[in-house]
Amino acid sequence: MRDAFVRALMRQAADDRRLVLITGDLGFGVLKPFWETYPDQFINAGIAEQAMTSMAAGLSLTGRTVITYSIGNFPTLRCLEQIRNDCAYHDANVKIVCVGGGFAYGSLGMSHHATEDIAVLRALPGVTVFAPGDPAEVEAVVPEMLKMPGTCYLRLGRGGEPTLHDAPVTGWKMPQALTIRRGTDVALLSSGGILTQTVSAAGMLAEKGISAEVVSFPCVKPIDREKISELCTRFAHLVTVEEHTIVGGFGSAVCEAAMETGTAAVIHRIGMEDTYSTIVGTQQYLRSCYQMDDRAICERTMAWLKA
Amino acid sequence: MEYRDGMTYTQWVHAGFLPGEPDVSDPEVLAWLIRRHGLEMTHISRGSHIGAIFSVAEIMSVLYTRILHVDPSNPSMEDRDRLILSKGHAGAAVYAALAERGFFPVEELRQHYANGSHLSGHVSHRGVPGVEFSTGSLGHGLAVGTGMALGARMDGRGWHTFVVLGDGECDEGSVWEAALEANHFGLDHLIAVVDHNHMQSLDFCEKTIRLEPFGEKWAAFGWHVQRVDGHDVHALEEAFRKALAHTGSPSVIIADTVKGKGVSFMENDILWHYRTPQGDEYEAARQELEAHRP
Numbered sequence: 001m002r003d004a005f006v007r008a009l010m011r012q013a014a015d016d017r018r019l020v021l022i023t024g025d026l027g028f029g030v031l032k033p034f035w036e037t038y039p040d041q042f043i044n045a046g047i048a049e050q051a052m053t054s055m056a057a058g059l060s061l062t063g064r065t066v067i068t069y070s071i072g073n074f075p076t077l078r079c080l081e082q083i084r085n086d087c088a089y090h091d092a093n094v095k096i097v098c099v100g101g102g103f104a105y106g107s108l109g110m111s112h113h114a115t116e117d118i119a120v121l122r123a124l125p126g127v128t129v130f131a132p133g134d135p136a137e138v139e140a141v142v143p144e145m146l147k148m149p150g151t152c153y154l155r156l157g158r159g160g161e162p163t164l165h166d167a168p169v170t171g172w173k174m175p176q177a178l179t180i181r182r183g184t185d186v187a188l189l190s191s192g193g194i195l196t197q198t199v200s201a202a203g204m205l206a207e208k209g210i211s212a213e214v215v216s217f218p219c220v221k222p223i224d225r226e227k228i229s230e231l232c233t234r235f236a237h238l239v240t241v242e243e244h245t246i247v248g249g250f251g252s253a254v255c256e257a258a259m260e261t262g263t264a265a266v267i268h269r270i271g272m273e274d275t276y277s278t279i280v281g282t283q284q285y286l287r288s289c290y291q292m293d294d295r296a297i298c299e300r301t302m303a304w305l306k307a
Numbered sequence: 308m309e310y311r312d313g314m315t316y317t318q319w320v321h322a323g324f325l326p327g328e329p330d331v332s333d334p335e336v337l338a339w340l341i342r343r344h345g346l347e348m349t350h351i352s353r354g355s356h357i358g359a360i361f362s363v364a365e366i367m368s369v370l371y372t373r374i375l376h377v378d379p380s381n382p383s384m385e386d387r388d389r390l391i392l393s394k395g396h397a398g399a400a401v402y403a404a405l406a407e408r409g410f411f412p413v414e415e416l417r418q419h420y421a422n423g424s425h426l427s428g429h430v431s432h433r434g435v436p437g438v439e440f441s442t443g444s445l446g447h448g449l450a451v452g453t454g455m456a457l458g459a460r461m462d463g464r465g466w467h468t469f470v471v472l473g474d475g476e477c478d479e480g481s482v483w484e485a486a487l488e489a490n491h492f493g494l495d496h497l498i499a500v501v502d503h504n505h506m507q508s509l510d511f512c513e514k515t516i517r518l519e520p521f522g523e524k525w526a527a528f529g530w531h532v533q534r535v536d537g538h539d540v541h542a543l544e545e546a547f548r549k550a551l552a553h554t555g556s557p558s559v560i561i562a563d564t565v566k567g568k569g570v571s572f573m574e575n576d577i578l579w580h581y582r583t584p585q586g587d588e589y590e591a592a593r594q595e596l597e598a599h600r601p
Contacts, residue, residue: 051450051484058454062462086447090440
């Protein structure tokens with residue numbers, strides 16, 4: 001996903017010479033094509049996320065689109081107040097990019113597990129929140145994000161995620177949700193890089209005779225309320241999947257929107273159960289431990305449908 | 308609208324100058340008006356921070372009369388100098404300076420803290436012409452100014468960015484992050500001023516978190532450092548001119564000031580970081596200010 005992001009960013013940087021990328025001293029290898037091609041549009045702010053974010057706000061107020069880039073919780077939680085006061089309150093055209101959402105840096109430990117970012121950023125007025133599910137969604141989302149004014153948050157995976165869409169996502173408009181697979185028995189709603197597991201779970205469910213619809217939400221705030229309303233009408237059970245705490249994140253956003261439709265559909269949330277990961281391992285290992293890998297999504301969905 | 312004794316708010320504050328008007332292009336006069344408004348505004352609002360409003364008065368008045376290239380009739384003029392009051396709790400000083408310099412009517416100052424007013428205790432740009440940036444949480448302004456100064460340089464523009472900091476604010480690590488970055492990027496169009504009133508929230512800085520040797524710290528971070536009497540408008544102006552002329556690195560002016568300066572019983576008393584001037588104290592402060600009106 002991060003390579004797709006850099007590709008999309010470089011395309012935009014060619015057209016918009018006032019676009020500036022600031023890194024918090026991260027992106028070795030990944031950002032190299034950018035700084036080699038656009039050295040005048042690249043700044044390394046050092047390991048100083050608070051100043052990086054305030055500086056981005058100040059720079060954007062001179063009429064620029066400014067991207068801050070770091071990994072895990074560093075560009076978000078470490079400098080949350082700078083995002084709130086300096087960026088969002090000033091309608092600053094700052095796009096905050098996190099590489100390594102969820103357990104992408106699973107083996108590096110709790111400090112590097114970004115599992116509350118969506119909830120926290122979603123709470124800030126004036127901040128648009130994107131969590132694309134695969135490289136195709138990244139390519140669709142990034143140009144839209146860079147076109148819109150104001151402060152945005154983009155949560156990416158790491159590298160090497162498979163492309164799950166059959167074809168490039170074209171004509172995407174915020175906050176459109178994307179149907180990956182049609183189904184009739186249950187709807188699986190997914191946001192972010194956990195989409196691989198959701199799609200795989202739908203395949204497993206099919207083998208058990210359960211037809212699951214898979215819908216990806218690359219935009220969490222605002223959220224595609226029309227799609228949620230439609231899914232609430234068509235399905236008795238909705239399952240939300242996120243590599244993130246179930247408190248305040250994507251699943252919560254779906255519940256908030258669904259409740260206002262007066263739906264009788266039951267919504268089940270899969271994610272971290274209000275806890276920190278105290279063990280380490282690969283991303284896939286941790287997804288399995290915390291009951292959000294494809295097998296767990298399949299088994300938990302079957303149990304909910306039977307209950 | 309009548310404020311007091313048959314006078315409007317503006318007439319009440321300007322009473323000593325009537326039937327004429329104060330010369331707000333004079334930094335001594337503007338500094339006095341900042342204090343006079345600061346007293347009246349915190350009296351009306353029952354607000355805090357009068358000590359900081361008084362200590363920063365000459366810094367703001369020199370900036371708004373002698374240094375800043377700004378236009379009250381066009382507050383968002385493209386090539387204006389940018390001023391960020393990073394110690395946002397002294398916001399009343401900015402509001403008073405802006406109103407007296409014609410950015411908005413002086414009469415509006417009586418709305419400080421009022422229900423529905425934009426004149427918040429900590430300075431806010433929303434709805435207040437001339438305020439460049441909102442602050443209130445300490446440690447943000449210098450890094451924002453760093454970004455603005457970078458933007459000016461990238462555009463090849465000549466305008467300057469000024470950031471007014473508190474000394475207690477320099478406890479914040481983000482100040483020193485920005486100090487490192489501004490020096491690294493060689494931002495000589497960035498000028499910081501520290502209102503060094505030697506006091507912070509609970510006590511003297513020296514007894515809280517020691518800053519000294521303060522100038523040496525900034526110098527070690529690569530900044531051009533000057534130390535001046537922050538209540539001497541001529542010394543301040545000269546320091547600003549030297550900072551404007553300096554090239555190759557950002558500049559900081561450490562302005563030694565007195566918290567509560569101008570009202571003897573408020574000076575160097577931490578109580579006046581919080582206490583609001585009411586009753587006899589308000590009247591005594593008003594009389595002391597009037598006795599020293601320029």
